[in-house]
Amino acid sequence: MARDGVVLEVDAVSRSFGALAALTEVSLTVREGEVFSVIGPNGAGKSTLFNVVTGIHAPTAGRVRFGGREISGLAPEAINRLGIAKTFQITNIFPEISVFENVRVAAQSRARESGRLPSLWRLPDVGDAVTDLLTAFGLTDKRDELAENLSHGEQRYLEICLALATEPTLLLLDEPTAGMTPGETKAATALIRQIASARGLTLLLIEHDMSVVMGISDRIAVLHFGEKIAEGRPEEIRSDPRVIEAYLGPDEE
Amino acid sequence: MSRVLSWRAVVVGLLVALLPALPFMSKFYLLLAFDALLFGAIAMSLDLLIGYTGLVSFGHAAFFGLGAYSTAILLERGVLSLWACLVAAVLVVGLYALVVSYFATARRGIYFALLTLIFAEVVYTFFRYTQTFGGSDGIQGVPAPRLMPAFAIDTPLRNYYVVLAYLALAYLVCRVLVASHFGKVLVAIRENEDRARFLGYNVQRYKMAVCLISALLTGIGGALYPGRSAFATPDLMLWTVSGEFIIMVMIGGLGTLAGPVIGGAFFVLLQEKVSSYVDWYFMVIGLVLIVIVLFMPRGLLGIRAMLGFKQWRATA
Numbered sequence: 001m002a003r004d005g006v007v008l009e010v011d012a013v014s015r016s017f018g019a020l021a022a023l024t025e026v027s028l029t030v031r032e033g034e035v036f037s038v039i040g041p042n043g044a045g046k047s048t049l050f051n052v053v054t055g056i057h058a059p060t061a062g063r064v065r066f067g068g069r070e071i072s073g074l075a076p077e078a079i080n081r082l083g084i085a086k087t088f089q090i091t092n093i094f095p096e097i098s099v100f101e102n103v104r105v106a107a108q109s110r111a112r113e114s115g116r117l118p119s120l121w122r123l124p125d126v127g128d129a130v131t132d133l134l135t136a137f138g139l140t141d142k143r144d145e146l147a148e149n150l151s152h153g154e155q156r157y158l159e160i161c162l163a164l165a166t167e168p169t170l171l172l173l174d175e176p177t178a179g180m181t182p183g184e185t186k187a188a189t190a191l192i193r194q195i196a197s198a199r200g201l202t203l204l205l206i207e208h209d210m211s212v213v214m215g216i217s218d219r220i221a222v223l224h225f226g227e228k229i230a231e232g233r234p235e236e237i238r239s240d241p242r243v244i245e246a247y248l249g250p251d252e253e
Numbered sequence: 254m255s256r257v258l259s260w261r262a263v264v265v266g267l268l269v270a271l272l273p274a275l276p277f278m279s280k281f282y283l284l285l286a287f288d289a290l291l292f293g294a295i296a297m298s299l300d301l302l303i304g305y306t307g308l309v310s311f312g313h314a315a316f317f318g319l320g321a322y323s324t325a326i327l328l329e330r331g332v333l334s335l336w337a338c339l340v341a342a343v344l345v346v347g348l349y350a351l352v353v354s355y356f357a358t359a360r361r362g363i364y365f366a367l368l369t370l371i372f373a374e375v376v377y378t379f380f381r382y383t384q385t386f387g388g389s390d391g392i393q394g395v396p397a398p399r400l401m402p403a404f405a406i407d408t409p410l411r412n413y414y415v416v417l418a419y420l421a422l423a424y425l426v427c428r429v430l431v432a433s434h435f436g437k438v439l440v441a442i443r444e445n446e447d448r449a450r451f452l453g454y455n456v457q458r459y460k461m462a463v464c465l466i467s468a469l470l471t472g473i474g475g476a477l478y479p480g481r482s483a484f485a486t487p488d489l490m491l492w493t494v495s496g497e498f499i500i501m502v503m504i505g506g507l508g509t510l511a512g513p514v515i516g517g518a519f520f521v522l523l524q525e526k527v528s529s530y531v532d533w534y535f536m537v538i539g540l541v542l543i544v545i546v547l548f549m550p551r552g553l554l555g556i557r558a559m560l561g562f563k564q565w566r567a568t569a
Contacts, residue, residue: 054451080453092451094444105441108434109453119434166452 005032006068007170007202008053008084013062013072015048022048023226025062030170030204035196037205037213039237040223041246046206047089049223050174053204054086055079066170080109085168089175089206091155093162095148099139102147102158103130106165126165133161136195153184160192170202177212185209189216214238222246257428262511266421273410283409285525287416287481291474293517294420296501297427297510298470303499304508305431306463307443311366312353312373313498316468318490319346319376320475322386325485328395335398335406335415339476346472347465349376354464358457361446370492381487391486398480412481419477420514423470427510430466439463500538504545506552515553 008030015023023045030036038046051057053064055076064072071079080086094102104126108114111124134140137157142150147158156176163171176192177185189212196203207213213220213234220237222230224246230237237243269290273283295317302308323345324338332338349372357368381389397407406415430436438459441449450456479485488494497520505516523541528534549555 075455076450077453077455080451086451088448092445092448094441094448096444097440101437101440105437105449106452108437111434113434114453115455115458121429121433123433123437162448162452 006030007032007066008204009063009065010049010053011063011065013049013052013059013064015045015052015057015060021226023052023059026223026226026228027062028221028228028231030202032202033197033200034218035193035203035205035216037207037217037220038223039207039210039213039220043225044223044246045226046223047174048226050086050172050204050206053079054084054172080166080168083167083169084172085163085166085170086172087159087163087174087176089178091152091159093147093155093158096146098144099134099147099150099158100130100143103133103161103165106162107133109165110167129165133164137161137191152179153188156180156188164195164199168201170204171196173203173205175206175208177207177209185212192216257432258425262424262428266417270414270417273413280409283413284481285521287409287413288525289518289521290413290416290420291477291481291517292498292501292521293514294416294423295471295474296498296505296513296517296520297420297423298467298474299498300502300505300508300510300513301427301430301439301463301467301470303502304506304510304513305436305443306439306460308358308460308464309366309499310357310369310464310467311492311495311499312369312371313468313471314490314492314494315353315373315376316346316350316471317475317478317494317498318380318485318487319349320472321478321485321489322380322392322475323472324398324476325392325395325479326386328398328479329392333396333399333405334402335400335480338398339473342472342476343469346468346475350465350468350472351461354461354468358460358464370495373490373495374492377487377490377492380490387486389487391484391488392479393484393486395479395483395485397483406480409481412477415480416477419473423473424510424514426466426470431510435459435462500542504542504552506554509552509554512552512554519553 006029010026010028012025012027013023014021014025026049038049040046048057052059055074058073063070066082066084071082107126107129108124111126113119113122113124134143137160139154139157142154150158160176177188180188193216205217217234219232220234221228222237222243229242229246230240272278272286299310299313302310320342323342327338327341353369353372357365360368380386386392397405399405406412438449438454442456442459446456501517501520502513504519505514506512523538524534527537545552
């Protein structure tokens with residue numbers, strides 16, 4: 001697909017909102033099949049980075065390349081069709097239709113009919129793909145339930161189902177375990193890791209929770225005030241003085 | 254029968270087709286029935302936008318009126334073929350709808366409603382205040398259109414069956430549409446437009462497409478109107494008419510197709526009955542609407558579910 005298995009290349013991306021520089025020349029390289037995490041305190045620019053990659057914001061400067069192709073400035077739907085899916089930090093599902101219909105509408109986005117004239121009268125059969133996903137996330141019993149009636153944890157899983165149903169090669173997870181109990185977080189982390197490797201997915205993860213990140217990631221980048229201050233394997237990050245300072249504040253002495 | 258058409262719909266359709274055989278169906282009642290079916294079909298077309306996609310169009314009267322004017326202008330100039338009138342209406346309404354939907358779907362919520370309203374008011378003002386097409390009098394006394402060269406649609410009965418055929422076809426089109434890939438995406442857009450974009454759907458294109466389809470169905474309905482009334486006037490495009498279309502959808506039940514058909518028919522009959530007794534009939538209709546919205550949020554069609562729910566409670 002791309003040179004040296006590079007899936008996503010964020011190249012010196014800056015993004016400012018008026019006078020506020022949310023990102024300053026951030027560069028990342030995500031390789032095929034790895035789990036790459038972006039961490040940082042609140043306001044570090046993690047979400048802005050995601051928004052630039054998924055097309056909500058165009059970068060003020062710099063480029064984003066996916067599989068060697070420049071995607072900066074494309075619309076979210078165009079970027080999704082190239083194979084990048086994203087889950088949201090705040091659950092973002094279709095509340096008043098059933099769980100099955102939620103995943104169905106996501107899955108049929110990749111059907112041959114999608115966006116073509118026959119889609120006006122045909123309904124592609126994506127039942128198998130939907131059933132597989134619901135089974136993988138233990139939602140089979142809830143398939144006819146309205147999505148809004150699911151528990152918080154189940155909605156988080158449905159959120160991931162929606163993203164996976166569009167058959168991405170790169171999945172962006174924005175705090176996938178937000179609001180989960182420690183037990184749920186552990187189970188969810190294991191499940192995400194397992195599904196990613198089963199599907200050969202590359203994961204780009206934003207997390208707050210250091211324990212999640214350390215357990216799951218191959219590599220980690222740390223953002224602080226919109227700049228990348230460190231990048232490396234989990235054990236390198238854990239002991240990096242700049243990271244500790246960013247998280248705990250400067251040493252008083 | 255199939256996922257598209259239920260036996261119940263077919264039976265209801267046949268019963269409606271037999272309606273003119275009833276002994277009290279005078280010409281007056283046939284014309285009233287024509288209006289009921291026509292506005293039922295238009296409310297159903299609007300339901301594609303309001304009920305399924307979550308877009309409130311406040312300008313559907315313009316689609317209706319442009320369809321009516323297309324027919325009236327051709328009839329007045331001696332082009333009597335109904336088919337020619339329909340083609341003209343589809344072209345005129347289609348072109349106008351493309352322009353409106355292109356701009357209106359670029360904005361959301363209240364701005365979409367306002368833009369459709371403003372465009373419709375521009376069209377109304379053009380027909381009302383220029384003399385090109387008769388000014389405020391519109392086009393009066395046009396001859397009846399012909400289905401075939403030797404077959405004029407010149408009686409209430411013939412008009413009734415033409416509008417019934419239109420309603421049946423429009424219903425079929427809408428049913429197929431909402432059960433399709435396209436229809437599922439419309440509901441997703443209604444539920445969560447942003448999420449739909451991140452699933453790879455070009456939301457604006459879907460919105461434009463459904464606007465166009467809804468407008469064309471409405472415009473075809475409008476094109477049948479001069480055959481019944483022998484006129485097209487700017488009042489057909491008044492913003493209050495757009496408001497009435499929305500009321501019909503609300504009365505019938507959002508997102509059900511059959512509901513708005515019932516809502517449109519109910520509205521026409523109620524208006525006829527009440528207005529024959531009092532001048533301030535719209536107050537009565539307003540009260541009925543308030544009662545329906547407050548106590549039957551799922552509309553007239555929701556009564557079934559309400560009754561079913563009570564039975565279920567009683568047996569539980």
